[in-house]
Amino acid sequence: MNDALIPPNLRAIAAKVRDAVRITDEEALTLYASNDLNAIGAMANLVRERKNGNEATYILNRYINYANICILSCQFCAFAARKRDPHAFELAIPDVVDAARKALKEGITEIHMVGGLHPTLPASWYLELVSSLRALDPDLKIKAFTAIEIRHLSARIFKKSIRETLEQLRDAGLNALTGGGAEIFDAEVRDKICRGKESAEEWLEVHRTWHEMGERSTCTMLYGHIETHAQRVAHLRQLRTLQDETGGFTGFIPFAFVPETTELAHIKPASGFEELRNLAVSRIYLDNFDHVTAYWVSLGLPLAQVALNYGVDDLHGTIMEEKIFHMAGAKTPQEMTVSTLERVIREAGREPRQRNTYYERIASTRPDRAPAETGTVALA
Numbered sequence: 001m002n003d004a005l006i007p008p009n010l011r012a013i014a015a016k017v018r019d020a021v022r023i024t025d026e027e028a029l030t031l032y033a034s035n036d037l038n039a040i041g042a043m044a045n046l047v048r049e050r051k052n053g054n055e056a057t058y059i060l061n062r063y064i065n066y067a068n069i070c071i072l073s074c075q076f077c078a079f080a081a082r083k084r085d086p087h088a089f090e091l092a093i094p095d096v097v098d099a100a101r102k103a104l105k106e107g108i109t110e111i112h113m114v115g116g117l118h119p120t121l122p123a124s125w126y127l128e129l130v131s132s133l134r135a136l137d138p139d140l141k142i143k144a145f146t147a148i149e150i151r152h153l154s155a156r157i158f159k160k161s162i163r164e165t166l167e168q169l170r171d172a173g174l175n176a177l178t179g180g181g182a183e184i185f186d187a188e189v190r191d192k193i194c195r196g197k198e199s200a201e202e203w204l205e206v207h208r209t210w211h212e213m214g215e216r217s218t219c220t221m222l223y224g225h226i227e228t229h230a231q232r233v234a235h236l237r238q239l240r241t242l243q244d245e246t247g248g249f250t251g252f253i254p255f256a257f258v259p260e261t262t263e264l265a266h267i268k269p270a271s272g273f274e275e276l277r278n279l280a281v282s283r284i285y286l287d288n289f290d291h292v293t294a295y296w297v298s299l300g301l302p303l304a305q306v307a308l309n310y311g312v313d314d315l316h317g318t319i320m321e322e323k324i325f326h327m328a329g330a331k332t333p334q335e336m337t338v339s340t341l342e343r344v345i346r347e348a349g350r351e352p353r354q355r356n357t358y359y360e361r362i363a364s365t366r367p368d369r370a371p372a373e374t375g376t377v378a379l380a
Contacts, residue, residue, distance in 0.1 A: 001014065001017070001018060001042045001043060001045070001046045002042060005038055005039050005042045006039045006042070006043075007034075007036050007039055009030070009034070010030070010031070010034060010036065010039050010040075010043075012027075013027050013030065013031065013043070013284075014039070014042075014043055017043045017046060017047065017284055018046065020050070020287070022287050023284060023285060023287075025233050025234075025237060028233045028236070028281055028284070028285045029229055029230060029233055031277075031280075031281045031284065032229040032232070032233070032277065032281055033229070035273075037273060037276060037277055037280075037310075040277060040280045040281065040284070040310075041276065041280050041309060041310040041311070043280070043284050044279070044280035044281075044283040044284050044310050044311030045309055045310065045311060047283050047284055047287070047311060048283060048292070048311050048312065048313050051290050051291075051313070052290070052291070052313040054349075054350055054351050055313070055350060055351045055352075055353045055361070056308055056312075056313050056314065056315060056345045056348070056350035056351070056352060056353070057291075057313065057314045057315070057352075057353045057354065057355040057359065057361065058314065058315045058316065058317055058318070058338070058341040058342075058345070058352065058353075058354060058355065059109065059110055059316065059317035059318070059354065059355050059356065059357070060106070060107050060108045060109055060110070060317060060318050060338065060354065060365055060366070061108055061109070061110040061111070061112050061143075061317040061318060061319060062099065062100060062103035062106075062108045062110070062111055062112070062318070062319070063112050063113075063319045064091075064096055064099055064100065064111060064112070064113045065091075065113070065114060065115055066090070066091050066096055066113060066114075066115045066129065067090040067091060067115040067116055067118050067121070068090075068115065068116045069090055069115075069116050069118050069119070090118070090121075093125070093128055093129050093132055096113075096129060096132075096133070097132050097133060097136065100133055100136055100140070101136055104136060104137055104140065105367065106318075106366075106367065107338075107364075107365035107366045107367050108140070108318070108365075109139070109140065109141060109356050109357070109362070109365055110140070110141045110142075110143055110317070110356070110357045111133055111140060111141070111142050111143065111144070112143050112144070112178065112317075112319075113133075113142070113143070113144040113145070114144065114145060114146055114149065114178055114180055115149065117148065117149065117152040119156075121157070122157065123153070123157050123158045123168075126153065126157070126169070126172075127168060127169070127172045130142060130144065130169060130172040130173045130174050131172040131173050133173065134172065134173025141175040141176065141356065141357040142173055142174055142175050142176075143175060143176040143177070143178055143357050144169075144174055144176075144177075144178065145169070145174070145177060145178060146177070146178050146179070146180035146181035147177065147180075147181050147182075147198070147202075147203045147204075147205075147206035147207055148180070148181035148197060148198050148203065149181070150162060150165060150166065150177070150206045151198050151202055151206060153165050153169075162205065162206055162209050163209050163213070166206075166209060166210055166213060166215075167213070170213070170215065175215075175357060176215065176216055176217055176218075176250075176357050176358075177206070177207065177210050177215070177217035177218075178217070178218060179217060179218035179219040179220040179249075179252075179253055180220055181197070181198070181203060181220075182200075182203055182219060182220045182221060182222070182235070183197070183221075183222045184221065184222060184223065184225075184227045184231055184232070184235055185200030185203070185231075185234065185235045185238055186200075186227065186231040186234060186235070187199065187200070189225075189226060189227050189231060192226060193225055193226065200235075200238060204238060204242055207219070207242065207246075207248065207249070208242060208245070208246060208248075210248065211242075211246035211247070211248025211249075212246065215248065216248050216249070216250050216357075216358055217248060217249060217250070218249065218250055218251050218252070218253055218293075219239050219249050219251075219252055219253070220252070220253045220254065220255065221235050221236070221239075221252075221254040221255075221282075222254075222255060222256075222257055223254060223255075223256060223257065223270065223278055224256040224257045224269065224270030224274065224275075224278075225257040232278070233285070236282060236285050236286060239252065239286065240285065240286055240287075240288060240289075243286070243288045243289060244288055247288075249289060250290075250291065250357075250358050250359050251289065251290070251291035251292065251293050251314060251359055252282060252286055252289050252291070252292050252293070253292075253293040253295050253316070254278055254279065254282055254292075254295075255295045255297075255298035255299075256269065256270040256274075256275055256278075256298050256299070257269070257270070272303050272306075275299055275303060275307075276303070276306065276307060276310045279292060279294060279307050279310050279311055279312055280310040280311045282311070283310070283311025283312070284311070290359065291313055291314050291359045292311055292312050292313060292314070293312065293314040293315070293316050294307040294308070294312040294314070294315055294316070295316050296315055296316060296336060297316075297319065301336070301340070301344060304344070305344040305345075305347065305348050306348075308345065308348040308349075308350055309348065309349075314355070314359065315341055315344070315345065317336075317341075318336050318337065318338060318341070319336060338354075338364075338366055
């Protein structure tokens with residue numbers, strides 16, 4: 001970190017970052033209040049390099065949204081639908097399995113699957129869905145369901161405790177939970193953007209239970225709507241606290257709100273400056289997280305590439321079909337090729353590495369890549 005880049009009012013924070021000392025909530029707010037993006041980025045970049053060297057990762061994955069029928073009507077969401085809505089959809093299990101089978105031929109290592117809070121699909125349907133995907137390939141990782149979906153399944157569908165519901169899904173083949181549904185933890189904000197959705201404590205309880213079972217998950221933050229910087233820091237603090245307790249989060253994935261087709265369309269989208277600052281502050285604050293992901297679907301690939309110098313060490317994955325952000329108005333592509341991800345990583349001065357669901361480095365699984373190109377990559 002070049003000390004010349006650090007203004008006087010940030011030097012005490014920079015010293016703590018240099019010495020790997022945890023920053024406080026007040027110091028995080030100081031960073032959010034600063035417009036010296038290069039100084040904040042330099043601090044975040046130091047943390048990134050300390051944890052991950054010069055590597056940046058991506059995953060070969062396939063997104064599948066099995067249904068968007070949902071009992072909630074979150075104000076920020078353009079994805080959810082009632083059964084009779086024109087944009088409602090519900091995939092049959094064979095269709096989900098067929099999509100996964102085709103993607104396996106492209107070398108994917110993960111299915112990433114979420115849906116709405118469906119009111120009528122039975123527990124047996126979810127267990128069959130997961131077990132059918134598991135039967136395709138024992139090495140395929142199934143990362144599925146948000147904490148909100150798990151609470152819905154527990155209370156209304158399985159009618160069992162959260163732990164018992166998770167155990168049944170794990171026995172069927174579930175490998176990891178997704179990080180969605182966190183939004184912003186502040187209760188007043190949730191009442192305005194996702195009224196009726198589970199509380200922060202309820203979201204955290206699901207992940208705590210999953211971690212206590214010895215399993216891993218990611219976590220998220222939806223920002224750039226009506227939240228304040230203090231509410232962002234409070235969100236980060238609760239994630240950092242749970243990570244201190246369990247160590248079960250593999251990575252943090254913040255994404256900016258896309259307002260275009262939602263009830264909150266009047267909100268101005270977050271600027272590129274704000275997106276980079278948020279990523280950098282998150283990287284500095286979340287000192288017990290090894291990985292911060294730039295979600296290119298939300299950021300756009302050019303800004304995600306720049307983020308590799310602002311604390312980010314991962315560009316997410318190939319995705320193949322994303323509905324939630326695109327139904328809200330995102331103009332980014334539906335899919336990203338490995339060649340493109342590797343190119344933008346190299347252009348940013350980083351070394352591209354394929355990873356798995358747990359952010360461990362693996363040899364390439366691309367079917368068109370020669371053995372000489374894959375090499376042997378030690379797990380991180």
